[in-house]
Amino acid sequence: MTLQLDPAAQNLLFREARTANAFTDEPVTEEQVQDVYDLVKYAPTAYNQQPLRIVLVRSPEARERLVRHMNEGNRAKTAAAPLVAVLAADNEFHEELPAQFPAFPQAKEVLFGERPAREASAGFNAALQVGYFILGVRAAGLAAGPMTGYDADAVDKEFFPDGDHSVLAVVNIGKPGENAWRERGPRLAYDEVVTTV
């Protein structure tokens, strides 16, 4: 094994961590979410564009507004999770770009002046950040339950009425409860995924 990351960290983030469908009642605090963000914010995005935006759905009223747009199989667990985060791409991320990537302040107009180019870049880079965020939740000793089964247009309208954001995932977060996950699925073998030329 050539990895430098120690085995306990490998287990916490990858080998023993699992997608959870049931949680204990233990709350997820604002401090925990801040610590997750202050870790994963350092992972890279193209031109340091950081298009991910996060809505923490905490109030019962907001939870209800979200649950009704989830696919039926996701409703009960989304209603019951200690914390639910809506993760979205900000399709107007270029407004922050001159401050975030001062080496090439013209990127805002030259690369991202047109909305379709912005949406494509925001979608890909925010998806990278969704991956970082899921691992960050695990780094906090919490379990994540990422879901993509919902009415995306309805979630966008409900939580991002500015029309400038695209939901990418909804993530339940908490300590895993009883029967939190099914048996782990198989994984593709190295030779099915990696080729050398």
Added chain:
Amino acid sequence: MTLQLDPAAQNLLFREARTANAFTDEPVTEEQVQDVYDLVKYAPTAYNQQPLRIVLVRSPEARERLVRHMNEGNRAKTAAAPLVAVLAADNEFHEELPAQFPAFPQAKEVLFGERPAREASAGFNAALQVGYFILGVRAAGLAAGPMTGYDADAVDKEFFPDGDHSVLAVVNIGKPGENAWRERGPRLAYDEVVTTV
């Protein structure tokens, strides 16, 4: 600090790791890439679809075929890196799905029978896996230099003549060399990214 992940691992993966633009001559071995894959393969994708495919560009001839499709500013470092990986989404991932997600073998046809639905899902989930892969490279004690500046159509035709894959990123990999990175850019503050409802 509420994180369970130990500070050395936080530094290795997030806080001290940086996008590298220059590398030493030290080779990246097949065993190292296998160990990276055997770690990051466990991170989640929707319906366990695992659409990421990786081409390791090792031969001088293949390297030349890749370099000529990179944007000019990326050519020299892509030509010089110890290893270059082309990361792509497999838009026909559904063929493996009945074996990879046996709980719902009909998903292959019901959810992913149409190519546009497959492409959207493959693009998002493979992007998650690109994020996991970048962190996996760092877990190996190596630096990653992910790039999205290339002629994507030309890379697809050159390395995926079946027409069923979409390149998402090209990643230089190795030990960081002299002046490997520029000053770290700023990051958006918690309150600019996270809202609570």
